[in-house]
Amino acid sequence: MNSLYKYGSSILLAFFLLACSSKQAKKERVLPFIGNFDIEYKLIDGVEVADTVFPTIPYFYFWNEDSVKVTSKDLQGKIWVTDFFFTTCSTICPRMTDQMKRLNGLLSDLESEVQFISFSINPIHDTPSQLKMYRKNHQINAKNWVFLTGDEAETHRLGIEDFRVFAGHDDLAEDGYAHSEAFTLVDKEGYVRGVYNVADSKQVDQLEKDIRKLLKYEYNYN
Numbered sequence: 001m002n003s004l005y006k007y008g009s010s011i012l013l014a015f016f017l018l019a020c021s022s023k024q025a026k027k028e029r030v031l032p033f034i035g036n037f038d039i040e041y042k043l044i045d046g047v048e049v050a051d052t053v054f055p056t057i058p059y060f061y062f063w064n065e066d067s068v069k070v071t072s073k074d075l076q077g078k079i080w081v082t083d084f085f086f087t088t089c090s091t092i093c094p095r096m097t098d099q100m101k102r103l104n105g106l107l108s109d110l111e112s113e114v115q116f117i118s119f120s121i122n123p124i125h126d127t128p129s130q131l132k133m134y135r136k137n138h139q140i141n142a143k144n145w146v147f148l149t150g151d152e153a154e155t156h157r158l159g160i161e162d163f164r165v166f167a168g169h170d171d172l173a174e175d176g177y178a179h180s181e182a183f184t185l186v187d188k189e190g191y192v193r194g195v196y197n198v199a200d201s202k203q204v205d206q207l208e209k210d211i212r213k214l215l216k217y218e219y220n221y222n
Contacts, residue, residue, distance in 0.1 A: 028217050028218065030214060030218060031193040031210055032193065032194075033054040034054075034164055034191075034194060034195060037052050038052075038053045054191055054192075055162070056190030057080075057186055057192070058162060059072050060072045060154070061150070062155075064131070064147060065129075066128065070146060077188060078113055078115040078188065079115070079186065079187055079188055080185070080186040081103065081114060081115070081117070081185060081207070081211070082117040082118070082183065082186065083165075083183050084120075084121050084167040085097065085118055085121070085179065086179075087125065087130055087131065087133075088122065088175055092179075092181045092199070095181070095199070099204050100183065101142075103204050103207060103208060104116055104142045104145055106208045107208060110211070110212075110215070111142075111144045115146070116142065116145035117145075117146055119148050119149075119158070119159065120147065120149040121159070121179055122177055123155065128149060131147040132147075159180075163184040163192065164184060165184055165195060180195075180197075181198060182195050182197050182198060183195070185207060185210060187214060194207070194210055
């Protein structure tokens, strides 16, 4: 009887530990997923279960301000904060750059965890050397902030379809291009987790809080 009791207790303990382990392995989602989603159906123990599947940012490559090819794989393993801009923009871009610079300062203690990315939507003008001059003129020294330029059509498509912000050529716009005054938050797996209108400084402050919350609760960063 004692051996049977011990055997049963061992099984119960094993199931308990397995349940705890599974529960801990599943991340607590503290921010929503953004974007168009698909529904996939799976059979689990003979029962059809619907699963919501959100898209991730696809592979891309561009050239940085040092004329070095940068791919999305090179930037993996970090949370991204992105914007779409162009260096000759005289309206909202300077304000966006100032807000990005402020946010970068607020998150200076998380340099190893957060990657800032600014995509130019006017690559014909915004060559790597032009991006480097823009960076110098705005006194941007952050090591975790990269400026990228590349194929124009791909940049616009990437902004609209994947980063969930408008970016495109517009002959009616003051400087020939139009884009959203927004930053996009992307998690380490490539899912878009938020879009923030940075015309409002409070949205930038909220973005800082959300990044810290994401790192703490979903990536166990303290």
